[in-house]
Amino acid sequence: MMEQQIKEGLQEIAERHIGDERDVWPALQTKVAPKIPSQPRSRWRKTRRGWALSALAILLLVVTAVYAVAPALQSLFDMDSGLKDVHSSGLGYALNQSQVVNGVAITLEWAYADENRIAVAYTVNPARGEQYEPFAFTLTDEAGHQFPSTMGLVSADGSEVNGGASPGESGYVFSFDSSSITHRPEMLDLHLEMSLKSATTAKTVGPVSFRFEIPFTPGRIAAPQQRVTADGVTITLEKVTLTPSALTAVICFTGPDDAYEDTYEMWLPISHIDVINDGEQARATLGTQSDPDEDGCTTNRYFPSLYHHDGVWRLTVTELVGINRGYTETGEPHIEQKRISGNWTFEFALP
Amino acid sequence: MKNYEAEAIRQLKKGDILGLKTLVYGYQTKALRVAYLITGNSDLAEECVQEAFIQAYQHIGRFDARRPFAPWFLRIVSNIAIRRGQQDQRYVSLDDPLYEAEAMLFASLMNQTVTPDEQVAKKITAEEIWNLLQKLSPHQREVIVSRYYLDMSESEMAKELKTAPGTVKWRLYAARQRLRTLLVGSG
Numbered sequence: 001m002m003e004q005q006i007k008e009g010l011q012e013i014a015e016r017h018i019g020d021e022r023d024v025w026p027a028l029q030t031k032v033a034p035k036i037p038s039q040p041r042s043r044w045r046k047t048r049r050g051w052a053l054s055a056l057a058i059l060l061l062v063v064t065a066v067y068a069v070a071p072a073l074q075s076l077f078d079m080d081s082g083l084k085d086v087h088s089s090g091l092g093y094a095l096n097q098s099q100v101v102n103g104v105a106i107t108l109e110w111a112y113a114d115e116n117r118i119a120v121a122y123t124v125n126p127a128r129g130e131q132y133e134p135f136a137f138t139l140t141d142e143a144g145h146q147f148p149s150t151m152g153l154v155s156a157d158g159s160e161v162n163g164g165a166s167p168g169e170s171g172y173v174f175s176f177d178s179s180s181i182t183h184r185p186e187m188l189d190l191h192l193e194m195s196l197k198s199a200t201t202a203k204t205v206g207p208v209s210f211r212f213e214i215p216f217t218p219g220r221i222a223a224p225q226q227r228v229t230a231d232g233v234t235i236t237l238e239k240v241t242l243t244p245s246a247l248t249a250v251i252c253f254t255g256p257d258d259a260y261e262d263t264y265e266m267w268l269p270i271s272h273i274d275v276i277n278d279g280e281q282a283r284a285t286l287g288t289q290s291d292p293d294e295d296g297c298t299t300n301r302y303f304p305s306l307y308h309h310d311g312v313w314r315l316t317v318t319e320l321v322g323i324n325r326g327y328t329e330t331g332e333p334h335i336e337q338k339r340i341s342g343n344w345t346f347e348f349a350l351p
Numbered sequence: 352m353k354n355y356e357a358e359a360i361r362q363l364k365k366g367d368i369l370g371l372k373t374l375v376y377g378y379q380t381k382a383l384r385v386a387y388l389i390t391g392n393s394d395l396a397e398e399c400v401q402e403a404f405i406q407a408y409q410h411i412g413r414f415d416a417r418r419p420f421a422p423w424f425l426r427i428v429s430n431i432a433i434r435r436g437q438q439d440q441r442y443v444s445l446d447d448p449l450y451e452a453e454a455m456l457f458a459s460l461m462n463q464t465v466t467p468d469e470q471v472a473k474k475i476t477a478e479e480i481w482n483l484l485q486k487l488s489p490h491q492r493e494v495i496v497s498r499y500y501l502d503m504s505e506s507e508m509a510k511e512l513k514t515a516p517g518t519v520k521w522r523l524y525a526a527r528q529r530l531r532t533l534l535v536g537s538g
Contacts, residue, residue: 003499009480010500014384016477017393022383025375028401079409133398154405200395200435268369288368321369337355337373 072171073109073121076153081304082245083119083173086112091244092119093214101205104132104196108210113188114243115219116301118147118176120192125169130198132170132205137194139176147176151288179241179248179299181216188216219243222313224348232256235269235317237346238297247273247284247305249315252297255322256340264322264338266292271318273302277311310350317344356420363411371408378421379404382428388496389432389489399435403428425501429493436489 077087086092092112099106103126110121118139124132133154139147153173181188190213195206220242227236238250255267268291273284284302292298322338355373362370379400386396386403406427407414414423484492497503 006480006495006499007502009477010388010496012477013481014388014500018380018383018387018396020380022380022397024379024383024397024401024404025372027397028375028404029372154402270369285365286368323369337358 072123072169073173076121076171076173079153080151080173080175082117083112083175085305085307086119086245089244091217092121095210095212095214097210097212099208099210101208102203104205106194106196106208108192108212111190111212111214112217112245113178113190113214114217114245115178115181115184115221116241116243116246116248117150118178118188118190119173119245120176121171121173123169123171124196130200132196132198134172134194134196136207137174137192139174140191140193141181142189142191145180147178147180149174150177151175177299184218185216187213189213217244220307220350222348222350224346226346226348228344228346230344231340231342233320233340233342233344235344237315237348240273240313240315240348240350242305242307242350244307245305247302247307249273249300249302250297251300251315251317252295253320254296256320264324266323267296268292268298268321268323269300269317269319269344270321271300271315273306274314274316275306275309275311276314277309282306282309313348313350315346315348318342357416360411360414360416360420363408364414364416371404374407374420374424375404378424381421382425385425385428385496385500386432388484388500389429389492390436391485391492392436395435396432399431400428402431406431422507429497433489433493436492 077084087110092110095108095111097108105125106122107125108120108122112119120139124134126132137149139149141147151174154170189211191209191211193207193209195204195208197204222240224237224240227234229235233253233256235251235253238252240247240249249271251269251271253267253269255264268289271286275282284304284306287301287303289298289300318341320340320342322340324336356377359370359373359377363374364370382400382403383393383396386399387393390396390399403424407424414420484495494508497508
């Protein structure tokens, strides 16, 4: 009887303090479930000067020595194949800018920028082992343009991935969408600002601010604008951007809701990209994607980046997924999916 | 395993982030409640659950898809909640969490009653249970949550706690014996 009362009591307490409406996904997706905000798709303009700068930049970057980052950061690079390649090739830049605010040392250790993303890596070391987490972080350029964050990897003290870090040290690698940079600058003048809050108290630190300048690595871009129709659905491959840190594609289509009894909140494409050269094939699989914008376009990010590959490139959409968020009969939230199989295949060349 | 859950795990293992989104919407409420019962702080519980989903995302390759996802994931949630909750030093530290946690909770509940009849008849309020839980360490709370909120059996707890089933059985038996003693003594 008492066991039953405890069960009911715990249930009542839990339901009273944590309602069904609590949703961790919006905050989570900025950390680990990468979400690329819908962006107006920029026009890419190819120039001879741009390619000359590109070649020079790549040459300079390749000879840069690999900078040994803090253990907490190395384990995070290992989880992101694009950044792992960038770092191991010496394509990033050691910054080592440190600030100590209220006993908390924040060190901006490393940064990198290309036509797909800007990545910054920093560590936080509190003086007395108390854990702090960043919030309200922004990255802007010299004109004040703010880059949307797309992915964050966190290595907190004591976590499984925090190999060999100092006690209390946390590592952070944040990525930002750089697709709005259309003029291919040689250098980027950036401003990173963030505040920190204690994991256990209401104490906050900051804001702290870092100014730094790093080279910008142009990408290999195709704008095929190809349209393929299958099963009554027309899909357009608008743009593919290949950089050392990532391979992205903008795919547009309108959901086939009219053909189904249910209408879905959103439709997303599941796709992969192959490159074929002399009969050998390499494949990048879908890692993350944005929600569709008002034109039904999603930005899709694939891993690995295949930056050093050449050949015939092929993007295949294998499935379309319609999604409705709802609740089960027992009140548990879940996602209802409608999946349509069928291949929509696009071939294109990357310069 | 539910069909949508199996599909979500398959997607996640292939790197399709839709899989994580499905799992978040399938398990976040349960996970938040477990983390809250262990930490006693709703904001901290949310941070724990976010971290747990991050770890699940990073280590999904190690997960055996033939097994149910919930126990594996809620174990990650519990471990993080214990670690984060341990920074709050208000609890009483005891050596044997499984034995002492259950014994303390029951004993405290028993001691609040007046007569044997009332002990049986008294309706324990959620607030009383919550107040008593606050006196336990996060690790001890996790034992109570596993047994009475997640309805885990002794063998399941032994597996999760990496302890021999016989040891769990003995500890629970000893705890209940002690409770009986307390009951008789108070009567």
